[in-house]
Amino acid sequence: MTTGTGAPVRVEARGVTLAFGASTVLRDIHVRIEPGEFFALLGPSGCGKSTLLRLIAGFNRAQRGGIFLDGVDISAVPPWERNVGMVFQSYALWPHMSVAENVAFGLEERRLPRQRVRTRVAEVLELVGLAEFGGRRPGQLSGGQQQRVALARTLAIEPRVLLLDEPLSNLDARLRHHMRRELLAMQRKLGITTIFVTHDQEEAMTTADRIAVMDQGVVQQVGSALELYDAPASRFVAEFVGTINLVPAGDPLFAALVAEPGGATHAAFRPHSVLLAQRPGDPTHHWMPARIAEREFLGEFIRYRLEAAGREFIADLPHALGSAGFAQGAGASLGIDRTQVRLLGA
Amino acid sequence: MSAPLAAPGAVAPLNAEAGRWSAGQAAVALAIAAFLLAFLIWPVLTVIRVAVTEPDGSLTLSHFGSFFQLSLMRESFANSLYVAGMTVVLATLIAVPLAYITVRFRFRGAILIQTLGVLPLIMPAFMGAAAMQLLFGRSGSVNQLLGQWFGFTLPIMEGLKGVIFVETLHYFPFILLNLSAALANIDSAMEESAQNLGASGWRLFRRIVFPLALPGYVAGASLVFIKVFDDLGTPLVLNVTNMLAPQAYLRVTSIGIEDPIGYVICFILVGFSIAAMAGSAAFLRGRDFATLQRGAAAAPRRDLRPWQAVLAYGWIVGVLLLVLSPHLGILMLSLSKVWSFTLVPEIWTLDNYSVVFRDSTRMITNTFLYCGLAALLDVVIGTAIAYLVLRTRVPGRQWLDHMATVALAMPGVVLGIGYLRTFRDTEIPFTGEALLGSWLIFVLAYTVRRLPYALRSCNAALQQVHLLGSWLIFVLAYTVRRLPYALRSCNAALQQVHLSLEEAAQNLGASRARAIWRVVVPLMAGGILAGFVTSFITAAVEISETILLTSRESLAPMSYGIYLYMQSIAGRGPGAALGVVAIVMVALGTYLSHRFVAARHAQQFMKGQRP
Numbered sequence: 001m002t003t004g005t006g007a008p009v010r011v012e013a014r015g016v017t018l019a020f021g022a023s024t025v026l027r028d029i030h031v032r033i034e035p036g037e038f039f040a041l042l043g044p045s046g047c048g049k050s051t052l053l054r055l056i057a058g059f060n061r062a063q064r065g066g067i068f069l070d071g072v073d074i075s076a077v078p079p080w081e082r083n084v085g086m087v088f089q090s091y092a093l094w095p096h097m098s099v100a101e102n103v104a105f106g107l108e109e110r111r112l113p114r115q116r117v118r119t120r121v122a123e124v125l126e127l128v129g130l131a132e133f134g135g136r137r138p139g140q141l142s143g144g145q146q147q148r149v150a151l152a153r154t155l156a157i158e159p160r161v162l163l164l165d166e167p168l169s170n171l172d173a174r175l176r177h178h179m180r181r182e183l184l185a186m187q188r189k190l191g192i193t194t195i196f197v198t199h200d201q202e203e204a205m206t207t208a209d210r211i212a213v214m215d216q217g218v219v220q221q222v223g224s225a226l227e228l229y230d231a232p233a234s235r236f237v238a239e240f241v242g243t244i245n246l247v248p249a250g251d252p253l254f255a256a257l258v259a260e261p262g263g264a265t266h267a268a269f270r271p272h273s274v275l276l277a278q279r280p281g282d283p284t285h286h287w288m289p290a291r292i293a294e295r296e297f298l299g300e301f302i303r304y305r306l307e308a309a310g311r312e313f314i315a316d317l318p319h320a321l322g323s324a325g326f327a328q329g330a331g332a333s334l335g336i337d338r339t340q341v342r343l344l345g346a
Numbered sequence: 347m348s349a350p351l352a353a354p355g356a357v358a359p360l361n362a363e364a365g366r367w368s369a370g371q372a373a374v375a376l377a378i379a380a381f382l383l384a385f386l387i388w389p390v391l392t393v394i395r396v397a398v399t400e401p402d403g404s405l406t407l408s409h410f411g412s413f414f415q416l417s418l419m420r421e422s423f424a425n426s427l428y429v430a431g432m433t434v435v436l437a438t439l440i441a442v443p444l445a446y447i448t449v450r451f452r453f454r455g456a457i458l459i460q461t462l463g464v465l466p467l468i469m470p471a472f473m474g475a476a477a478m479q480l481l482f483g484r485s486g487s488v489n490q491l492l493g494q495w496f497g498f499t500l501p502i503m504e505g506l507k508g509v510i511f512v513e514t515l516h517y518f519p520f521i522l523l524n525l526s527a528a529l530a531n532i533d534s535a536m537e538e539s540a541q542n543l544g545a546s547g548w549r550l551f552r553r554i555v556f557p558l559a560l561p562g563y564v565a566g567a568s569l570v571f572i573k574v575f576d577d578l579g580t581p582l583v584l585n586v587t588n589m590l591a592p593q594a595y596l597r598v599t600s601i602g603i604e605d606p607i608g609y610v611i612c613f614i615l616v617g618f619s620i621a622a623m624a625g626s627a628a629f630l631r632g633r634d635f636a637t638l639q640r641g642a643a644a645a646p647r648r649d650l651r652p653w654q655a656v657l658a659y660g661w662i663v664g665v666l667l668l669v670l671s672p673h674l675g676i677l678m679l680s681l682s683k684v685w686s687f688t689l690v691p692e693i694w695t696l697d698n699y700s701v702v703f704r705d706s707t708r709m710i711t712n713t714f715l716y717c718g719l720a721a722l723l724d725v726v727i728g729t730a731i732a733y734l735v736l737r738t739r740v741p742g743r744q745w746l747d748h749m750a751t752v753a754l755a756m757p758g759v760v761l762g763i764g765y766l767r768t769f770r771d772t773e774i775p776f777t778g779e780a781l782l783g784s785w786l787i788f789v790l791a792y793t794v795r796r797l798p799y800a801l802r803s804c805n806a807a808l809q810q811v812h813l814l815g816s817w818l819i820f821v822l823a824y825t826v827r828r829l830p831y832a833l834r835s836c837n838a839a840l841q842q843v844h845l846s847l848e849e850a851a852q853n854l855g856a857s858r859a860r861a862i863w864r865v866v867v868p869l870m871a872g873g874i875l876a877g878f879v880t881s882f883i884t885a886a887v888e889i890s891e892t893i894l895l896t897s898r899e900s901l902a903p904m905s906y907g908i909y910l911y912m913q914s915i916a917g918r919g920p921g922a923a924l925g926v927v928a929i930v931m932v933a934l935g936t937y938l939s940h941r942f943v944a945a946r947h948a949q950q951f952m953k954g955q956r957p
Contacts (some may be wrong), residue, residue, distance in 0.1 A: 059538055079538070080546040092535035096557040105553070106543030126876075157543055 008035035008193045009160050011056065015065035018051060022054070025051045027217045029065070033195060033210075038187050040208035041197045044240070048217040049197045053163050056195065057086045069160060080109070084160030089166040091150040093138035099149050100134035106157035124152040127186075144175045151183075155190070162187070164196035168203060177247035180207055201241050205229070213237050235266060235344050244268050245313050246344075253309055256286050256342050264343035273340035274315035276304065276332045292326050308334050368858075374730055375740045378397035382749045386794045388758060389764030390616065396767065397609035409606040418609065420587065423614070425506055426590040432510045434567050437518035440665055442567070445522050447658045449529040452647040459522070460665060465669060468932050469676070470617050470887040470905070472579025473925045476912045477675025478512050479503055479584065506950040508584045509785070513574045515668055520573070521566035528562025529555070539918040563631050572619045576757035579889035583912055590615060595893065598763055603770065612760040619755040673929070680922035698923035706924055708900060709907040713886050713928070716785065716903055720792035721881040723798035725874050727793075733862070737785040749803070754798045758890025761795060765895060786894050790904065792885040799884060800877035807873020808866070883932040902929050 009126045012283050016029040022232035033039045041049040056067050066075040074082060093102055100121050107117045128148035131306045138146055147167065154162065167183065168176045184207050187194045198204050204211045205225035212222045213236075221233040225241075232238035235246065247254050247267040257267050280287035290308035302325045306313045313334065317325065326332050400406045413419050448459045481487050482503045489499040502511050532555065540554045578591040587596060590611050597608035650658055680698050682691030731750060734743045753761075765787060772781040781787055854863050867874075889905050896902045902910070904924055911921025 044524055057538075059541075078546065079541040080544045080550075082542075083544075084542070086539070086542045088535040088539055090533060090535050092533065093540040094536060094540075094554060094558070105540065105545070109544035109549065153543065266934075 008191055010035050010068075011039075011161055011193055011195065012068040012071075013052065013055075013065065014068060016052070016055065016062045016067070017050075017064040018055065018060060018062045025060070025217050026055070027216075029219055031219060031222065031323075033193060035193055037193055038184065038207060038209045039193075039195045040204035040211040041195065041214060042204040042211050043199065044216035044239075045199055047214040049199075049214050050165060052214075053086070053165055053195065053197050056161070057084055058082050067319075075267055080236055083157065083164060084161045085154035085157060086163040087147075087150045087154050087165065087167055089169060091138075091146050091170075093127065093146055093149055093153075095138055097138075098134065098138050099130065099138065099141070102138065103153045103156050104148060106153065110157065115297055120156055124156045126214050127134045127155065128152045135231075135293060143171055144179060147171065147179065159192070162192050162194040164194065166197055166199070168198070176203075183207065186342075205241070213240060215240070228256055231342065232268070232344065235268075238266075238268050238344055243316075245271065245274070245312060247311070251309075251311070253286075253288075253311070257336060257338060258343065261341065263345075265345035266343070267341050269336060269342050270343045271303065271314040271316040272301070273337040274313065274317075275335035275337070276306075276315055276317055276326060277335065278333065280333045282333065282335060284339065285337050287333050287335045290334035291328050292328050292332060295328055306332075306334055339342045355780065361497075362736070371734060371738050375734055375743060375746060376725055378730060378746055379742075379749070382746070382794070384755055385790050386756070386761075387749065389761060389768040390752075392768045393609055393612045393760055393764045394616070396606060397613040409610045413607055413610040416607070417905050419593065419611075421591050422588050422593045422611075425588055426454055426575055429506055429509050429513065429589065430571045433513045433517060433574045434521075434571050436510065436514040436519050437570050438563075438567065440514065441520045441521035441525060442563075443661055444665065445525040445529055449526050450647060451650050451654070451658065453650070453658070458662065459526075460689065465519070465673070468883065468887075468936065469673060469925075469929050470579060470889060471512055471577060472583045472889050472912075473676065473908055473928075474516065474672025475508075475512045475580050475583040476918060477672045477679055478515075479508070480679060481671050481675045482511070483508075490620040500941045503584070505586060506589075509581050509586050509589070511575065512580055512584070512672075515672070516580075517570045520569045521563065524566030525559060526560040526562075528559040530557045534827075564626050564629055568622045572622045572755070575618055575622075576615055576759065576890070578757075578759050578893065579909065582893075583909065591757065591890070603766055608763060612763055613759075615757045616755070616760055619757060623755050667734070676922045676925050676929070677897050679918060680926045682919060689950075695919075698919040701920045702923045702927065706904070706907050706920075709902055709924070710927065712785070712788075712901065713903040713905070716788040716792055717882045719789045720796060720885050721800070721878045723789070723793040723799050724881040725804060725877045727797060728800035728804035728869075728877055729808075729870065729874060731801055732808045733866070736805070736808050750797045750801050753795050756795065758795065758888065758892075759894065761791060762891035762894030765791060765891070769814065782895070783897055783901075783903055788892070788901070789894060791891045792881075792888065795888070795891065796881035796885050799880045803873045803877030803880060804870065807870035807877070871957070879935055883935055886932055887928060 004112075005272075011031075011033040013029045016026050017024070018026040029052060031052075037132055041052060044047045051060055055062060058074075058077065062075065066073045068074070069084075089331070093099075094105075097105070101205045103121045103124060104117050107120055112120070121134065122131065125134055128151055130145060130148055130152065133141065133145065133149075138149065141149065147170070164183070168179055171179060180203060181272075196208070205228075210222060210224055210226065211228055212218045213228060215236050221228060221237045223231075228237060228241045232241060238244045238246070245268065247257065249261060249265050249267075254261070254267050257269075258264070275282065288308050290306040290313070292304055293307050293312070294305040295304045295317070301316045301318050304315045304317065304326065306315055315334065319325070397409055398405060398407070400408070444459060447453060479486060482500070484499065484501065486503070493499050502508065536558060537550060537554055540550050561769070574679065576591055578595055581587065581589050581592045582595070587593065594608050594611040596617070597605050597611070600921050601608070602846060655903050678691055681694050681696070683693035683695045683697065684691070727750075731743075731746045734740050766782065769781045769787070773779065774781055774784060774786065852858065856864060886903075889909055892903060892906050893909060896906045899910075905928070908921050908924050908928065911917035911924060
């Protein structure tokens, strides 16, 4: 099984700015995706992540900057000559063609001999586990199968880069987890540079080597899941990746938590860095009285919404067998682990 | 209708879902079925029976034998096929570029194209035919100009060519609208994924765009074929009689109602209509793709390059001039004293209008009476069928829909002859008046033949599709059994939403009948009105069955009057004037109801009724 005629390629966006009319969708984007990397574009809807993907595929044109494959500017290359394979969110399987015809399409456009087309179609259908389904119409397949066909259709042309637009959003939760692992396994096997777009942080964190978090047309931060989670560069990233408690610099609590504030705007800590107890304990923590405003039992842990020092906090406490936890409305002591507090915004 | 659960004779339902029908509903269904059987199915079956039986009742093919022995009949058959086929070809040539330009390019003329789509509804082909003769005929304005300036003339109005020319200009919007809807509903990702895999330009069009839009084209083209194949008015006005529909009319009116050849022709007309409809339905099955998914976007419109803009606007202005020429011609004709052998009329006058209002007010009131009553009946029956089909489980309810839709495949000539034969001895109960000699026959004929249009609108209204509330609602009349794709894809959801509105009313204490009256009907009002108007205006300019059913001039509606006037040179002026009156009437009705529907649309939209 081969993909791509040569080694995996590096994809770069250099200073890309794109506007539709008066609204700027991408602002001065610089991203460098290494050969063979599984890279995620993560952000809320409307952040420009799909636009960036479509720019790489050639369906949008940037006003400034360009897309480079292995250092070569491809901005002027039309979509049909780029050999950058894209799997669409809706799959976009052509209803008037059978599964095999759909998969064969790109090969036929490349004028491959009929025999080669046939073997290649069989090969990729085998790869996605749909060898028996070539004669079906797309409408006769389940959502998960349709997605595999869309993937097979794209992989068939041996693209230099694989683009996935919200690949899992049309699947139900169980299938989503399954396909996630399968996609990753496939990508590892083929070693193809892959960029996928998602608004689901869990999806991005579990699959991608690195993630670019985007908001309002700007790349907020690029890094591995661990880096984004542990060292968010901005308040947006901190709040978008995982759940977090924020204390602004002016607050008395800020001074109590942070020894050297520098120019930070917020102190931040995750809900699981918080302890709840009947009375203050461990001295490495900062303790204060709190009231339980709400509680949600989530199985592995209980999420408490607390009121303390005139602010609201979220605390996640592991659930142990037989433990009832704190009741709603009860008082408790809230302890914040000082070693787990990080600073935001220089 | 309001009997809630256990109706006598009905199986006690297990729950409201499984047993949403009552004796009252069944009675309504039966009444409608009886009406359709008596005034649609039976007359048509009678025509078919006469075509295939001897007078003693035994089956025979001898009438077909004598039909094909007559060279005039063979010629008429060939001519009808030729005219219908050529019209489809030419209409395609006009409509395909228009559809592509308007759907795929940023373009200022979109409203013009929409208007093009409604024009044929406002003015029937036969009415324009006379005007076209004056404009494009051998000594018409255009050939005068060509002759004077370039020394040659275009014989486009001669014989069959004239019929093809007039029919093409009249019917191409059927293809345009269906194809545009199909093109507009291709998900942009369908094309982009093809580009992504290496296809572009002509290959992209041939392998992806064309196959995906083909169902829309086939639906439009098959309609054009049927309409032209069955048309009676246009050939008659252009004095072309060697075609099937005119021959059927001539045989029955000159030789007599007993002449079997007329019935054979009817048999052929019905056969082709059904074959064309069934053929396109078979073709569309499994191919009727609704590719535009929720949340997906249609292909973005591109900007025209300068040379493309010149071509596009040139094409559209050209088509528009041609399409508007009969309207302009009719207007000029109605204002002229004499108009022949000159570019434009030499003497202008309003006399034609005073003639019309002096002599023909009866016809105008007749039209209002017949078409108004027929349209009213149509929306009542249409609403009832739509409700029975979509909301109840009365057994056999689908057959009401199928039966009503049969009328679409029924040429006016056939229905007219069927009525003449079936009801020749029928008297109206109590008065003893002959049914054929009364105005009731018009109401019945119009009701039956326009019912499918009204039914479409009512169906759409019940499914809240009328919310699109624009000219498009009238386009339903062209799209036959196919609601515009995009709408249908979300119908299931809409239907649920709407059903809950009705259930909420019942939950708050309204009986089923009260819930229909207070919730369903008001919500459907826009669509019902659209159905009324569509039915009214298409009946108001109907000619085929009108010619056949008019037994006395005092009973004649406007369309017959126009046809009659147009028979003589001297009558052309008043005929055109009457035509203008009809057009203004129809256009006004269309416009007002459009305003009403749009207003309701805005209102409901603001209330957030639309999910």
